[in-house]
Amino acid sequence: MVSLRVSTPHPVRTMLNLQGYGPSILEGTILSLEVSIASLGIAMLLGIIGALSKLSNSKPLRLVAQLYTTIIRGIPDLVLMLLVFFGGQVFINQIGPLVGYDEYIDINPFIAGVSTIGFIFGAYMTETFRGAILAVSKGQLEAGSAYGMSNFLVFRRITLPQMIRHALPAFGNNWLVLIKTTALVSIIGLDDMVRKAGLAAGATRKPFTFYLVVAINYLIITTVSIYLLKYLEKRYSVGVREASD
Amino acid sequence: MDLSIILDNLDIYLQGLKNTAILVSLSLVIGLLLAVPLAILRTTGNWFVQAPVRAFVYFFRGTPLLVQMFLVYYGFGQFELIKSSILWPLFREAYFCALFTFTLNTCAYTTEIIRGAIKATPVGEIEAALAAGMSKMKMYRRVILPSAFRRALPAYSNEIIFMLHGSSLASVITIIDITGAARIVNSRYYSPYEAFLTAALFYLGLTFCIVFLVKRLENRWFAHLQPQVQEKTQRKPV
Numbered sequence: 001m002v003s004l005r006v007s008t009p010h011p012v013r014t015m016l017n018l019q020g021y022g023p024s025i026l027e028g029t030i031l032s033l034e035v036s037i038a039s040l041g042i043a044m045l046l047g048i049i050g051a052l053s054k055l056s057n058s059k060p061l062r063l064v065a066q067l068y069t070t071i072i073r074g075i076p077d078l079v080l081m082l083l084v085f086f087g088g089q090v091f092i093n094q095i096g097p098l099v100g101y102d103e104y105i106d107i108n109p110f111i112a113g114v115s116t117i118g119f120i121f122g123a124y125m126t127e128t129f130r131g132a133i134l135a136v137s138k139g140q141l142e143a144g145s146a147y148g149m150s151n152f153l154v155f156r157r158i159t160l161p162q163m164i165r166h167a168l169p170a171f172g173n174n175w176l177v178l179i180k181t182t183a184l185v186s187i188i189g190l191d192d193m194v195r196k197a198g199l200a201a202g203a204t205r206k207p208f209t210f211y212l213v214v215a216i217n218y219l220i221i222t223t224v225s226i227y228l229l230k231y232l233e234k235r236y237s238v239g240v241r242e243a244s245d
Numbered sequence: 246m247d248l249s250i251i252l253d254n255l256d257i258y259l260q261g262l263k264n265t266a267i268l269v270s271l272s273l274v275i276g277l278l279l280a281v282p283l284a285i286l287r288t289t290g291n292w293f294v295q296a297p298v299r300a301f302v303y304f305f306r307g308t309p310l311l312v313q314m315f316l317v318y319y320g321f322g323q324f325e326l327i328k329s330s331i332l333w334p335l336f337r338e339a340y341f342c343a344l345f346t347f348t349l350n351t352c353a354y355t356t357e358i359i360r361g362a363i364k365a366t367p368v369g370e371i372e373a374a375l376a377a378g379m380s381k382m383k384m385y386r387r388v389i390l391p392s393a394f395r396r397a398l399p400a401y402s403n404e405i406i407f408m409l410h411g412s413s414l415a416s417v418i419t420i421i422d423i424t425g426a427a428r429i430v431n432s433r434y435y436s437p438y439e440a441f442l443t444a445a446l447f448y449l450g451l452t453f454c455i456v457f458l459v460k461r462l463e464n465r466w467f468a469h470l471q472p473q474v475q476e477k478t479q480r481k482p483v
Contacts, residue, residue, distance in 0.1 A: 079423075079427065082431075082441050083438075089437070180310070186311070194312060205323070207315065207320045208320030211312055215313070218312065219307040
């Protein structure tokens with residue numbers, strides 16, 4: 001008699017078999033990165049505006065900026081995102097007919113996600129940039145204006161290049177938190193890697209496998225970011241001498 | 246804005262508030278209790294002791310809380326080993342999964358915070374403790390940990406607030422916390438402003454409470470660093 005050998009596949013190998021969903025997850029990863037970078041752009045813009053308003057002489061501007069950072073930092077990201085996504089939908093469809101557009105408008109989850117994350121991290125960036133601007137020595141700014149530079153020129157030539165160095169560590173932290181926050185866009189229906197993994201998990205009944213792959217993807221992205229930030233920090237501190245290390 | 250929607254559903258929000266409060270406070274307390282020994286291991290132990298703690302902290306700080314929660318809530322069911330174990334009735338419950346994930350997550354962040362605080366202990370304090378003949382255990386209990394907690398408080402207060410905000414994710418796995426309540430109200434009435442702005446107000450209130458309480462605690466713990474105005478005014482010129 002021939003003995004029947006049933007080959008049982010290796011347990012780890014079966015667990016890590018993506019059953020053809022690899023490319024789909026990769027697509028999601030790229031979308032997650034797009035969301036991160038787009039929101040970072042908005043956050044930096046809002047951060048600079050917020051920081052300059054907080055440091056400006058105008059009282060209403062300072063008040064608005066203070067309100068912005070306090071309120072945003074007191075509310076969970078998810079609640080804000082749902083508010084923008086669902087609330088924005090209602091808002092746009094209330095405004096639409098008023099300006100003569102009668103069809104139903106669907107809010108794009110990419111825009112909702114990116115603008116919310118950008119808006120949230122704008123508040124964190126405001127604090128980061130404010131601290132960094134304050135760290136630039138005042139004498140240099142005075143010297144700049146003494147040379148007859150306009151306020152803008154002083155900012156561009158003196159404040160900006162030096163504040164980058166002071167802002168980088170906190171900026172890096174914000175960026176790392178921001179990347180992880182992008183996972184939330186899956187909740188409002190954007191096909192990022194978390195949602196792609198959810199779809200794959202539903203089809204293959206292997207949720208642990210797919211979410212683990214996503215977790216590893218995030219780990220790779222954050223780890224690479226940390227090294228890039230370290231390099232940047234080194235580069236922007238070239239002119240700074242430190243006491244023995 | 247239709248305030249009656251909020252008032253009619255206030256009981257859902259209050260139930261949500263209760264769930265949020267329980268989830269956050271339980272996970273913070275358990276996470277902190279686990280984090281202290283882990284942080285000590287991370288600062289003292291040899292490489293083999295450190296490595297697992299490092300890996301744990303690296304994983305939980307480097308991945309989104311949402312993914313961690315999905316790994317536990319959806320993922321654990323993939324393994325027959327867990328499904329047939331006595332723990333399965335627990336891991337089948339969304340509530341337990343959320344609590345489990347939040348605890349490990351905050352534990353990882355807190356470990357890192359306390360580790361930093363322990364590492365920043367002035368060498369002189371440790372030398373003094375050793376010179377006074379304290380055992381290692383006693384030195385940790387009397388010298389290192391009390392001052393480390395003090396240094397860790399500002400960073401830990403941020404962690405408390407992050408945990409409060411992170412807990413809103415529990416609503417994704419069917420738990421009715423404050424966000425969950427808002428999602429129910431929104432889907433019932435299709436009134437996103439009322440639903441989510443109310444939730445936002447609840448969270449803002451909780452955040453301000455936490456900030457206030459931490460400030461009071463800081464005033465107490467840092468009392469020795471406060472400028473002592475009274476003493477100065479009483480002192481008379483010689």
